[in-house]
Amino acid sequence: MVEDRIREIFAKAGTDGSLHAIPVGAGPVVGVPPGAEPGRGEIAVGADEPVVIASVFKVLLVLEFARQVAAGQLDPRERVRVTGADRLGGWGTAGCADDVELSLRDLAFFAMSVSDNSAADLLLARIGLDTVRLLAGELGLAGTRIVGGPRDVMESMLAEVGACDEAEFALRYPVLPEERKRRLSALDPLRTNASTPREITRLMRLVWRDEAGPPAACSQVRELMGRQAFRHRLVSGFPGEVTVAAKTGTLPGLHMEAGVIRYPDGGLYAVAVFARSRELVASRTEVDTAIGATARVAVDFLRSQRL
8 A cells, every 4th residue: 555655764763644635626626625625646654643833833923924925904015023032043134143034925035945943033023922823723723832932832842841942052051961952832733833734735635726815825825835945855755847836844753844835737735744764853855855755656656646
């Protein structure tokens, strides 16, 4: 079975994984049980189990931003200053040494393209946490929980490790007992931003079918996902002529990516892959490769069903 092959790939990479893959299709999603459309097929491995979504949350965030812009509630050119107090470390403005000023739409760009945590937090402060939660409910994502932005996640990790800042966390975390690391709330889908692989592919399909909001808003999200700079997970499993628009997420021991795979013949497939490695580190090449490999196995099977 194809599901067994997927589990074998995860196991060989030293990880426990879950996956959901389904054709984007042309029929309506609203009102249809996710994954239950007759004759369309799906691949599901732990697809209904809760998973931490980490930065995959930024898809919902930017979608809500784009919806507010389309509704005339926000001016995307509105200027925002990113100061030292806003920095969380990492990519984009989050790693800048000096204050920078940019527009709301550029915050959205950095949040999606390089997973800029500072940009995401400032955007979340402007559009409102409650509106993102309401959006998840409106889209039928009943199992999706949004508790806060990147700063909330980071502050929970600092507090639980007993560190006052990121530099101290970097010193304390590696020497913690493994069991203590695994108890961090940021790694527990019952205590942090979470969803299921099936609900994340539902989100992807709604965005790609212009059913997650006004077409202009959905188009903006698709365009930004297509500009993601990180190309080491889903992309690694597919040939060059196949395009991937996606969003990664990473925390110690958690590696994930969700997006839409597009073939030259027009075939579109929503895929969400979540892997929990047995080593609580943020970077493992073999796990990233397994994400791409399992996605390819799933999509190859779905494509075979069209014949």
